[in-house]
Amino acid sequence: MTGTLAVYQKELASYFRSPIAYYVVAVFLLGTGYFFLYNVFLTGETTMAATFQNMGILLVTLVPVISMRLFSAEFSAGTAELLLTLPLEPWQIVVAKYLGAVTILVLMTAATVVDLVPLYLFGTPETTTILAGYVGFVLLGMACLALGLFFSTLTHNQIVAALITAAVLLGLWFVGHLQSFQRSDALRGLFGYLSFAQHFTDFIQGLVRTEAVAFYLVVAAIALTLSAGYLQWRR
Amino acid sequence: MTSDSAVITLEAVSKRYGSRTVVHDLSFTVDEGEIVGFLGPNGAGKTTTMRMIAGFTAASTGRVRVAGYDMATQNVEAARLIGYQPERPPLYDTLDVSAYLRFVARAKGVRRAAVPAELERVIAACHLEAVVRREIFKLSKGYRQRLGLAQALLGTPQVLLLDEPTAGLDPGQIQETREVIRAFGEHHAVLFSTHILAEVTLICRRVAIINHGRLLAIDSPSALRRAQEETHRVSLQVSGPSTEVRDALLSVKGVIAVDVHAMPDNAGLLAVDCRVEPRQGLEAAIARAVTHRWDLHRLERQEPTLENVFLQYVKTRPDGA
Incomplete structure (x- = not known):
C-alpha cells in the first residue's frame, strides 16, 4: 500500500512539475467556458445539457494528452527499469498511475463548477440533472483514461500512444x-451499446442507469486488467 | 555451481527475443560478501543478464534466484532485497533530487519516519549534498550517475546490481563510487558490469567474462592473469636472415615459440614475436643471442594485462566454445 501510494504521489508531482497538466486543464477550461457561454447565454436556457455534450467530445480529444505519458514516458526515459523492479505487483503500479490520472480528471471537472454560478444566479437549473451529468462525465473520463493507459503500455513512443488512444476513443x-x-x-x-456518447447522453438527461455506470466501469476494469497483464507478460 | 552462501544464483539461464538468443545457458553465483565484476564487450548480454537478475525481464529458460527467491515467480518479494542501478540512470527529470529519493524510498517500503535518515545516508555516501534541492534535468552526467547509485542503495538491499556504475564519472568520482561499492560488498553481494578492467582488479574478488551471451570464464582476476601467463611475449625488431634469427632465438632457454615476419616498409628488418615462459631476465638473454650477430632495433616485453586476457578470450573463443 505504501509503495502504491508513493507511485501515486510521484505521478501527481510529475503532472504538476511538467507543463502538460496545466496545458490540458487550461485548454479544457477555456473550451468548456466557451461552450458554456455559447450554450447558455445565446440560447437563454439554464441547463448544462449542451455544455456537457461539448465537454464530452473535448474530453475524448484531451484524454490522450494525459494518458500518453503514463507508461510510454517511463519506457522511453528508462525509468520503467526502476518502476518495474520495485517491490510492487504490476497491478499496483497500474492502479497508482491510473488514480493519478483520474485525480487530474476530477480536478479539472471540479474547476468547471464555476460555470454553475451564473446558472444558479440567473435561473433555476435542475440540480439532480447537473449532478447526474457530472457523474457521467467522470465515469466517461475514467473509461477513456483506462483505455489510454493501456495503449501507453504498448509503445515507447508517447505520440504513437496518443494517436492510437485518440483514434480508438473517437471511434x-x-x-x-x-x-x-x-x-x-x-x-x-x-x-x-459500444457508443460512449449514447451512454453519456443518458447521464446528461439526468438518468443514472446502472447499465451505463457498469458499462464505463467495466470498460475501465478491462483496460486496466489488460495493462497489468501485458506488463507481466512482457517480462 | 551453487553454494550455501550464494545470494545470486543463475542456473542454465537463457534469454530469447523471438528467434534471437541474447543469453545462452549462463550459470554462475555471487556469494554474500563478494564483489563480482561482469566484463564483456557491448552487446555481450551483460545488461540483459542484469535485467533478469533484477526481475525487469524473465529468463526464457533456466532459473534465476536472488536470496532464495525464484525471480520467475517471486520477483516482488525479492525486489525488497535488490538495489539495481540500470545502465541508464532511471531518473524522473521533473522531480528534484530529494523528492526523487523520497519517492524511491517510500516505493521500496521504507517507513515514513525512517525516510529522512535513509536519504541522509545515501546522499552522504554518494556525495549528493550540493544538489539535494536541484531538479534532476539540471544535473550533470556525473551527478545523474551518482543519483542512480544512491537510489539503488535505498532501503535494505542484500544485493547490489550495478550496470556500468562508473560510466561518465571523472577520476575522483570513480574513486568515490568504488569506495561505496567496496564498503557495501564487504557484507553483501555485488555484481557490477564495467569496461574498465583496472576497476575489476582493484575491487573484485571474481570476474565473469561474457561474450555473445555466453560465459567465457569466471575466476579471480589474478587467476585469469595466470591463465594467460603462457601468452607472455617478447617482441623485437632485428636486421638479419629470418631462418638464422629464428634458430638463434629458439636456442635461448625459456623461448617457447618464435614468429618471424619481414617488415613490409623496411627491407632487411624482421619483426619477431617470441612466446616465452613467465620468468624474469629472459629479455636480456634474448638480446644477447641477437646482438652478437645482428643489429637489434627494438625489444619489448608484453605483460598479460587483464585487458589482454579479455581480448584473448574474446578473440580466441568468439562463440564461447
Whole structure:
C-alpha cells in the first residue's frame, strides 16, 4: 500500500512539475467556458445539457494528452527499469498511475463548477440533472483514461500512444452513428451499446442507469486488467 | 555451481527475443560478501543478464534466484532485497533530487519516519549534498550517475546490481563510487558490469567474462592473469636472415615459440614475436643471442594485462566454445 501510494504521489508531482497538466486543464477550461457561454447565454436556457455534450467530445480529444505519458514516458526515459523492479505487483503500479490520472480528471471537472454560478444566479437549473451529468462525465473520463493507459503500455513512443488512444476513443464516441446504416438489429444494438456518447447522453438527461455506470466501469476494469497483464507478460 | 552462501544464483539461464538468443545457458553465483565484476564487450548480454537478475525481464529458460527467491515467480518479494542501478540512470527529470529519493524510498517500503535518515545516508555516501534541492534535468552526467547509485542503495538491499556504475564519472568520482561499492560488498553481494578492467582488479574478488551471451570464464582476476601467463611475449625488431634469427632465438632457454615476419616498409628488418615462459631476465638473454650477430632495433616485453586476457578470450573463443 505504501509503495502504491508513493507511485501515486510521484505521478501527481510529475503532472504538476511538467507543463502538460496545466496545458490540458487550461485548454479544457477555456473550451468548456466557451461552450458554456455559447450554450447558455445565446440560447437563454439554464441547463448544462449542451455544455456537457461539448465537454464530452473535448474530453475524448484531451484524454490522450494525459494518458500518453503514463507508461510510454517511463519506457522511453528508462525509468520503467526502476518502476518495474520495485517491490510492487504490476497491478499496483497500474492502479497508482491510473488514480493519478483520474485525480487530474476530477480536478479539472471540479474547476468547471464555476460555470454553475451564473446558472444558479440567473435561473433555476435542475440540480439532480447537473449532478447526474457530472457523474457521467467522470465515469466517461475514467473509461477513456483506462483505455489510454493501456495503449501507453504498448509503445515507447508517447505520440504513437496518443494517436492510437485518440483514434480508438473517437471511434467509440462516434460508433453510435453506424446504427443508422445497419439493417441487423444485433449490429444496431451492438453499436449503440459500444457508443460512449449514447451512454453519456443518458447521464446528461439526468438518468443514472446502472447499465451505463457498469458499462464505463467495466470498460475501465478491462483496460486496466489488460495493462497489468501485458506488463507481466512482457517480462 | 551453487553454494550455501550464494545470494545470486543463475542456473542454465537463457534469454530469447523471438528467434534471437541474447543469453545462452549462463550459470554462475555471487556469494554474500563478494564483489563480482561482469566484463564483456557491448552487446555481450551483460545488461540483459542484469535485467533478469533484477526481475525487469524473465529468463526464457533456466532459473534465476536472488536470496532464495525464484525471480520467475517471486520477483516482488525479492525486489525488497535488490538495489539495481540500470545502465541508464532511471531518473524522473521533473522531480528534484530529494523528492526523487523520497519517492524511491517510500516505493521500496521504507517507513515514513525512517525516510529522512535513509536519504541522509545515501546522499552522504554518494556525495549528493550540493544538489539535494536541484531538479534532476539540471544535473550533470556525473551527478545523474551518482543519483542512480544512491537510489539503488535505498532501503535494505542484500544485493547490489550495478550496470556500468562508473560510466561518465571523472577520476575522483570513480574513486568515490568504488569506495561505496567496496564498503557495501564487504557484507553483501555485488555484481557490477564495467569496461574498465583496472576497476575489476582493484575491487573484485571474481570476474565473469561474457561474450555473445555466453560465459567465457569466471575466476579471480589474478587467476585469469595466470591463465594467460603462457601468452607472455617478447617482441623485437632485428636486421638479419629470418631462418638464422629464428634458430638463434629458439636456442635461448625459456623461448617457447618464435614468429618471424619481414617488415613490409623496411627491407632487411624482421619483426619477431617470441612466446616465452613467465620468468624474469629472459629479455636480456634474448638480446644477447641477437646482438652478437645482428643489429637489434627494438625489444619489448608484453605483460598479460587483464585487458589482454579479455581480448584473448574474446578473440580466441568468439562463440564461447
